[in-house]
Amino acid sequence: MDIKQKLIAAIGQAADKAIAENVFSADQLPEIALEVPPQKEFGDYATNFAMQSAKRAKMNPRMIAQAIIDRINEPWLEKAVIAGPGFINFYLKADVLYQELAVILAAGDTFGQSNAGQGERVQVEFVSANPTGPLHVGHGRGAAFGSALVNLLRAAGYNVEAEYYINDAGNQIDNLAASVNARYLELLGKTVEFPEDGYHGRDIIDTAKRIIDRHGDKYMNLPEAERLATFKELALKEKLAALKEDLEHFGVTFDVWFSERTLHNNGAVRATCELLQGNGNIYDKDGALWLKSTAYGDDKDRVVIRDNGVPTYLAADIAYHRNKFERGFDRVINIWGADHHGYISRVKAAIAAMGYQPDHLEVLILQMVSLYQNGELVKMSKRTGQGVTLNELIEEVGRDAARFFFIMRSIDSQLDFDLDLAKSSSNDNPVYYIQYAHARICSILRQVEEAGLDVANKLAGFRRLEVLTEQIEVDLIKKMAMFPEEIASAARERAPHRIARYAHELAGMFHTFYNQCRIMGVDPELQVARLALVTAVRTTIRQALSVLGVAAPDKM
Template identity: 60%
Template sequence: MEMKDVLKQGIEAAVEKALADGKLPAGTYPEVVLEVPPQKEFGDFSTNIAMQSARVAKMNPRAIADTLIANMDYPWLDKAEVAGAGFINFFVKSDMVYDSLKAALLAGENYGNAPLREEDTVQVEYVSANPTGPLHVGHGRGAAYGSALVNLLRAAGYNVSSEYYINDAGKQIDNLAKSVNARYLELLDMKFEFPENGYHGQDIVETAQSIINWRGDFFAVIPETDRLPFFREFALTEKLNALRVTLRKFNVEFDKWFSERQIHRDGELKEAVQFLKDTGDVYEKDGALWLASTRYGDDKDRVVIRENGEPTYLAADIAYHRNKYERGYKKMINVWGADHHGYVARVKAAMQAFGYNPDNLEVLLLQMVALYRDGEMVKMSKRTGQAITLDELMEEVGVDAARYFFLMRSLDSQLDFDINLAASKSNDNPVYYIQYAHARIHSIFNQAKEAGISYGDWEHTSYDSLTADIELELIKKLAAYPEEIAQSALHRAPHRIARYLYDLASMFHSFYKQGRIMGVEPELQQARLGLITVIANVLKHGLGVLGISAPEKM
């Protein structure tokens, strides 16, 4: 059992004892929540249970805290102190610390993973960029965040399914076909008119050229009405395949690719709109059909079917999200760009109109990314003169650095991405610094192997020779890792793992400088080899959560 769980049970037992002795009044007390304090002088763990219980007990929080401490007499607890308005800070004895190290070693590379809870189903939909061109840097942040969140939730025991919603119906796909058509005619030196809302990227020119390379001017003599459907499917297939390749290169895989066309083809869109008409939540005005979203907190009602009978994007999204609810997930998480802020209320309004709980749909909004090179903001690619693509960024700084830099800030803060720093192979680069710690540990393993030193019998290794402050701090840091995974998942915060890994790597580098691992007395050597084994396991596990490699050589 982890140190935190033992302490939590101890506090719960203290509450029960205080209730039985009449030191606390009867009532339903809140669940005990433990946090790791930001500074070691506040102890190994801290809880606000006394403050949370004040309303139930009708007592001063500090008095509750004193009562709980008086009822906690455990051999593994060094001391407990009341702080501030009623926090309780716990300091555990070294024996407990050593037990946590042993437990982590016995868990091996699985340390940090919670058991799978089949019933805790979560669907995470992210990226879902229109398949009309290459992914840019903004999509890259969403891809890194979404995939890391999926990994994090899985590590925390949630039953997760990831999904990409393909917007392969509607005007954007028609405009894609018209754009390819215009470039196709242009490349053949024929008369053309570029569509008003067309796509101007170099990739459209390349798509048109690939059609010419394949069939020359074959399509030029075909009526445009016959040519466009082919160009639509050709371009859509090409763009979607390119998206898949880029995402795979970026360590992003989806369990499901959901086509918008399915919503239209299966009649789900019409059925959804008709359902809302029948309930009175969709009404007709000026020849169009409107969702009465103001009934559910939106600032105004929204068009779902235009006067010409064409559905809006909202209509398809309503049907798609209804489909999600019908699939029965406990929680659905959408990762959208900040520009979709106004869209959240109307989709939730529609779900409420269907009778679903809108709180089951959680929308996370990513803020913008600003790229910097040599201290100057970079807006355009030198190669194409257009927005920098994710492929170009990966080519310049590498997949690992790109992912770490996207993930090292919380999603609700603007991200300034320093290309020079991300591309550097120095300890100033945080991902390099973390990976170097992992590689350095493996070089020590290789030294032990070359010296013929046997280790790994963690059940019978003695750890009480680890008495230096840095060693005890490292063990406590490692003991906090499973809780860090749980809290990071709960708060949808992969950046916490990025920060944790950096702090752990920094502590390891300090430890490495302070004391030898090889060439000390055998008992201490075994204990230190055990300590760095857990550090390596946690670094690898955490980097894996972030979708970043853990090299053994650098």
């Protein structure tokens, strides 16, 4: 447990004691939040817990604060002081922070990891784009966010499975086959009418060309239904392989690729509808089967089996979510685009109708991405005249910048992606700024090694960290000591952008340290202590970037 968590626990225990001793009463106390005061004289940590509790306890906040202070007796706490209307400022004993630095050095690449999630089984389903063409920029935001969320949850002690739901059944795949078929016939000299709902991308023409390159006009004289069935399988296999390759190129992998087709082929869709009919949550009207979703908070009932006997998309989605919960996940997280916002209530209604807890499904909605270059909105690819693909973006700005820029803002806000900034090698580019801090520390350590000092050996037995007395040194230790709680809190909030912000703040503090504090040519003990400090900073930056799926380069 890090010092911040120890302090939170101590405050909570003190409040419980005060309530047990009838100093004040409250049915439910607020969550205890700590912050680092902006000025050293206000202590190492501060809380407004007493002020937040005052209304519920019906007591003056300064009196609550005093009751808490009187009941905290920890060996690592120097003092606690009431400030203003009821803030409590905590002052730690000097050696506590140095112990925190030693903990970071000992933890190495496990620093930041915790058991906050207590092994809760969580499935995160993300991207799940139709395998009908290349991924675009909007998919990229979902891919970067989803994979970072998976990393974050794992670091916080959740048992996480990443899943891609392959929409390989239904009209979109039929339209893919029809589009390839039309381009195939066109390339072989036939005049055909392109399907009204067909896909017009250049990649469809390329798929048709590859079929001709491999098989010539072999399929020309097949009955159209047979040719369409063949092209459906060929195109789906190709598009799915390309999609997987593009995601891996972006640093995104999945534990499970789940096929929608399997739900139809193994009877899961029909079985799920029969289950809902059996418990009275599906009824027949005008020859179609309707889900009683209004009984569970939806604004209207929904068709699950059409009057022609064909299941709707919703029917497959209900069967899919039933399958998720049958696999034993404690919590299911879906990451959807903004256009799916209205779909949430009907899926949650279906989950409730099946007897599962609807709040065990979390749906995170991604807002839109807008690309800007030279101050102007970029809508179309220069290469194809269509939407910008994820691969084109990576080619333009690089994988690390693309991932960081997608993650650095909360997903519930629209993202304006500045291509020029993402490509720049300047301190204004946040990912460059952070990576440069890591590379600069690696350079320092190389220089010291080249000067004849075995850093690892020196740090192994070094205990004189208390010589780090400059304010920026103390601030760096405090900031790093907060990292495990930052990971745990960001995981609870499903907020990888908090780690991006943390890494940027830590890098800024390191750059300030670098400009203020020498490492070479100072007292030997101070030199080793500062090497310990920058080694810990390097570890923390690397761990933060690892969560984001961004590289931590040794040289730049």
